[in-house]
Amino acid sequence: MNRPLRVPGAGDAAPIALVRMRRVATGLLVAMAVLFLFARTQAGVHPAWGYVQAFAEAAMVGGLADWFAVTALFRHPLGLPIPHTAIVPRNKDRIGDQLGSFLRTNFLIPAVVARRMQRIDVAAALGRWLAEPAGAASATRLRYGASRLAADMLESLDQERLGGMVRGALSNQLRDLDVSPLIGQALEAAIADGRHVPLLDGIVRWAAKVLEANEHLVRAMVHERSGSIMRWTGLDETLANKIIGGLNKLIHDMAEDPAHPLRAKAEEGLASLAHDLQHDPDTQAKVATFKAELLDNPALGDWWQGIWERMRGGMLRMVRDPDTLLAGKLGEALAALGTTLQGDPLLARTINRFARRAAVGAASDYGDAIVRLVSDTIRGWDVATITMRLENAVGRDLQYIRINGTLVGGSVGLVLHAVEGAL
Template identity: 35%
Template structure:
């Protein structure tokens, strides 16, 4: 039986079939060479008395036959028992399959997965360039964006089913409870007041008041209020209309001055008020206590939890709708974002270096932490292979080279036979 045939299956590659054919041819040539040596020996041995040259031919053929047979035995003993005989120290691979698996796994872990060669190899790989080139392709980024959108509903459902969402909600609430509101509010207001941006609020207030003073219903209400406050005698002379005109005129004039003058006293007073309020937020224990109490009351209300749940459900429904929509509102921005990330990686050497270091570090750590498991996996795989399949696979891949050992053994044996025959003749002559 041709044991290498067990390594060939219907789905084997063309290369495996070619290797099997080449192995068969090499075996046939090696066997034919032994038969040739035997035939030459049988034919030439009786002719030694006729001429001394036949003695050299016979010596070569005999020694070559012995060398070829010895190497045939050694090669066969590596894989199986020669002629099926229970000879000790034969069928080496099949009898040591478990030890070979352990040794192979340990060898891979110590030499292939060692920290130094793994780190050196990872440093040769420009991960950031590969990512940037991949993402810079609009088609690939569009496919990735579509894939992400398809995965989002499943991810959100998994989060809901795993209990992760309530856990995250509790964690967010716990973190919010630790936040000191007064310093946070003071910091936000300080950032907002940079470049006098808070004056825009005053501008909006001034514009609203001017619009209010031009509203007939507002003016009638103010006039009625003035009429109620004035003595009856004054109302006979329509003093309420006079007072209203003066009041509206003065207010309009003041508001116009505030709107045009960037350094108006009212604006300076507004600046002082905001600055003082920020200082009190930072330094006043009373303000801090009030804000913390307000925060605690808000977080304790069921409406906040219901609002968070409603936001989650709305987000989930929106994403599910987007995945079913032929014209997604998210896909195009997400695709553009991925393309922009790819371009930024191309244009930013420091970012590329950081990405490469980060990816290499993650892979190095993973390999270092799991190389023992990888070695065990390799060993278990080798041990689980059927012995005949294992031998057939090895023979299919290295059997042809082993057959050349038989050729070498035949040639070297023949040359050794010639040398020994010549030495024998020289000793006889001497």
């Protein structure tokens, strides 16, 4: 079951300005109620109190009516399920649909996008951004604004979902890639250039370390397989020493002699492997099976997730510090490109035309998808959270409606009382 999406930060407490205005509006309503009660007690003292009572009474009516209207936008007044109240929560989905339709009608029409893009010089803006020296005091707002925008976009994206998309894309590419011929060609080229020699040297050194670390296993194996007479005479220990010494000498000779017969055999084996990887179907099938098992291994998924997190962290560090990003040789190349963009009208027109066509094409191809995204996103938002956020955004102005309603209502009551007295 899908749960409504809670908007980050939307559930925070109401702003201080909203709380203050709400108290002012409520305090004014309470003051009118107190004034009304007091004026009733003074009704026979002086005719002026009648005007005060009429003003306070009408002010209470106006204030209560506007309180009801303002409250009904976001919730049921006093918690009572009165019809046509809690308008925003009840109509959240319809608001999302109308907002998406508004965007589609007024902003995502290809003609509108093309007209707006004609007034934007993308090439000049990009050229100034690239050509500006790192750390210059002038015109840095665009660079840091773009950096903040890029950082906000990276941080707002769902890390798990985006990381999964990256992993899925890499996995699909690797599954479709026939790696056997590539490995075979790389190995064949390495053998032809002699770049396989360090690999053989490394294998020899590794074998020496393995033998040194496992001499006790060789001695134990010889001891277990020897007869009782060999054990009683100590010949098993002598035999183990001979075996270990012979292996050590063989490894030492292989390390010292590049033309050692076993090294030659190893080179022949590598060459045969390189050939089989490129031409033997059975070898290629084994590599494909191993590749599939490796890609299905959860450990590889965790490793890729770590790689993605480091990549994402590196991108965030770069976009947060554009001066560092544009320093060194990369900065010099980008600055030269920026200068060219500003001084080459033909190139600038080409880039602007491309940007305009890309924007128009995006509006035409993805306008409906963007509308659905807006609508579906709002549908998935948590009702209480969005209600709180909207109220925090516009609630301060709505409290002015309550105040104005109280004062206007009182003024109308005062006029009616005066007219009544004149008649």
